[in-house]
Amino acid sequence: MVTLLGVAVLVGSGVVAGVLFAVALSVLPALFAMPADRYVYTHKLIGRNWDPTMPVIVLSCVAIDVALAVVATSGTVWFAAAAAALLGVSVVSHFCNVPINRRVKSQDPAGIPAGWRDPRPVWRRWHLLRTGLALFALFANAFAVATG
Template structure:
């Protein structure tokens, strides 16, 4: 059972880190280069399929990490897995408390009628996204090292 958990945790944390990294290095710069109307339109299209897929992967991997921490044979393994769990919980919190509210605000904006003086959310959204990307990368590294030590 430990082997199955290990595979699922690495698959989940790797997917989260990979998706967030890809968004950070490709999607965010592309969106930043767009005029506001194209940004609003494109952001709305890109955001359609993230929910519930990514929250399920993040929260599911967090739960699997909790189970793995209980079953970890050594103190260092357990500590690293707990670190990964906290980082994945941080990804979820940043997403739900910071990025999602910004997304909802953008989705309420009509791309054909972006008001003058519109407050561009891209710089703030980017900072929060980079934080959750860093948390996801630390989670993947902690899980990888812990599972390398276990096996």
């Protein structure tokens, strides 16, 4: 059972890290290159399918990491660290990125006001934090599984 859970947490944390890394590497630069109206329109399209998919994957990995930290005979500190990092991904997403996403989605692309405050720089900072946390979690899970 520990082996199966280890594979599951590696796949899950790999998906989380991969998605967030791809957004940081390719999607964010593209969004920054767009004028505000195209950014808002594109943001609405891109963000459609993240919820509830990513939160389910992230929180499932947290639960699996916690279980492994309790039942595994080795790597428990690494599984616990991965759980904490993935919980950090969830917290940053829920309390920082998601509120910004809601504001952007409520904006009419055709009616961007003159004094519109561009959320992209702040959103990027939070996104890079959660990407770093996700990459750390993947490393911690890989190390725990490989050394277990």
